[in-house]
Amino acid sequence: MKFQSTTFLAMAALGALALGAPQASADAIKIGMISSYSGLNGDIGPVMEKAMKLYIELHKKDLPPGTTVELLTRDDTGPNPDKAKQLAQDLIVRDKVQLLTGVIFTPNALAIAPLATDAKIPFVISNAGTAVITTKSPYIARVSFTLWQSSYPLGTWAAKKFKRAYTMVSDYGPGYDAEEAFTKSFKAGGGEIVGSVRVPVINPDFAPFLQRVKDTKPDALMVFVPAGATATAVMKGFGDIGLKAAGVKLIGPGDITDDQELDNMGDVALGVTTAFHYSDAADRPANKAFIADWKKAYGLVPRPNFVAAASWDSMDAIFYVIREQKGKIDPEKTMDLLKHYKNPNSPRGPIAIDPDTRDIVQNEYLREVRKVDGHYVNVELETIATALKDPWKELNAAK
Ligand code: PHB
Numbered sequence: 394m395k396f397q398s399t400t401f402l403a404m405a406a407l408g409a410l411a412l413g414a415p416q417a418s419a420d421a422i423k424i425g426m427i428s429s430y431s432g433l434n435g436d437i438g439p440v441m442e443k444a445m446k447l448y449i450e451l452h453k454k455d456l457p458p459g460t461t462v463e464l465l466t467r468d469d470t471g472p473n474p475d476k477a478k479q480l481a482q483d484l485i486v487r488d489k490v491q492l493l494t495g496v497i498f499t500p501n502a503l504a505i506a507p508l509a510t511d512a513k514i515p516f517v518i519s520n521a522g523t524a525v526i527t528t529k530s531p532y533i534a535r536v537s538f539t540l541w542q543s544s545y546p547l548g549t550w551a552a553k554k555f556k557r558a559y560t561m562v563s564d565y566g567p568g569y570d571a572e573e574a575f576t577k578s579f580k581a582g583g584g585e586i587v588g589s590v591r592v593p594v595i596n597p598d599f600a601p602f603l604q605r606v607k608d609t610k611p612d613a614l615m616v617f618v619p620a621g622a623t624a625t626a627v628m629k630g631f632g633d634i635g636l637k638a639a640g641v642k643l644i645g646p647g648d649i650t651d652d653q654e655l656d657n658m659g660d661v662a663l664g665v666t667t668a669f670h671y672s673d674a675a676d677r678p679a680n681k682a683f684i685a686d687w688k689k690a691y692g693l694v695p696r697p698n699f700v701a702a703a704s705w706d707s708m709d710a711i712f713y714v715i716r717e718q719k720g721k722i723d724p725e726k727t728m729d730l731l732k733h734y735k736n737p738n739s740p741r742g743p744i745a746i747d748p749d750t751r752d753i754v755q756n757e758y759l760r761e762v763r764k765v766d767g768h769y770v771n772v773e774l775e776t777i778a779t780a781l782k783d784p785w786k787e788l789n790a791a792k
Pocket residue numbers: 497498499500520521522523567618619620648
């Protein structure tokens with residue numbers, strides 16, 4: 394009997410090779426990746442996938458002997474929690490994935506959280522940035538960022554430069570976090586918030602909001618909108634309505650100067666100052682190596698942005714838990730390992746997961762958009778926070 398089944402497996406394997414079938418074997422570890430390939434930020438899903446697949450290709454040799462991984466990619470069509478939930482359910486129940494990853498949008502991550510808990514499926518978040526997400530399931534670890542991490546130190550920095558600031562954010566989770574974090578530290582530093590507005594997440598017409606900002610004449614306008622085409626629309630509107638010419642300084646978390654969009658934004662982005670954890674122009678050796686690998690695989694369109702960096706790091710964390718468990722994924726052990734995941738040499742600098750919150754710990758850099766060798770890039774000027782935990786959790790834990 395044993396002989397028969399071994400023979401059958403061997404024949405099946407040979408058959409698969411002969412047919413050029415994918416290498417994933419029946420016992421490959423299946424990883425479900427949910428991202429946006431259509432709708433808002435539909436161009437970011439492919440970047441996430443490219444980064445994860447590049448990591449897998451370059452590191453599959455480091456997996457335990459006989460272990461392979463299979464990435465199952467799904468399109469959540471933008472901020473669409475019902476769709477995300479259904480995809481996660483199918484991946485868990487039908488496809489029997491052992492891990493979930495990806496997810497650009499906060500509402501989608503929140504919709505998946507209870508499923509991760511019920512099915513005990515570790516969920517490695519590689520984008521969605523609202524602080525509260527990691528509290529919604531003990532099976533979530535976040536390798537990306539929180540909006541508090543960028544916007545809180547930004548407010549502290551801005552209070553030393555500007556007296557009056559206006560805030561404009563997308564009307565959902567990460568927008569509320571960016572607004573609250575910036576407002577808190579900007580006011581603590583002596584600044585005054587002279588106006589705040591929340592704009593629709595999908596297809597906002599920025600002109601009336603920007604006109605109101607112009608009438609108020611702040612020193613600085615702090616903006617959060619999802620990275621991608623929405624950020625480019627804000628940037629163009631900011632120039633068209635004359636805010637740049639009027640000397641208002643545009644600042645924000647780095648989503649508004651996403652590396653991938655900078656060349657579409659053009660001159661209006663020059664001088665925009667942001668706080669963020671990743672720039673493709675950073676000269677850290679690990680980033681240079683990442684960019685070189687990306688360029689060799691894909692060229693430089695799209696440019697590898699913060700989503701690419703977080704997706705690469707997410708796969709590094711996933712490979713770590715696979716290696717440590719010798720290819721057998723146990724949910725509790727996986728979460729224990731993720732809680733202690735560290736990489737001193739990520740493209741964005743040193744990163745770690747905070748074992749108490751399962752959220753990312755990383756540096757924040759102050760950056761300014763400049764033109765270097767014909768490209769618009771986020772030049773890192775200084776490190777404004779080192780090994781920063783999510784400030785929202787820190788402030789709430791301290792109460
Ligand atoms: C989110 O929905 O959490 C989100 C989306 C896009 C970003 C940042 C955060 O650029």
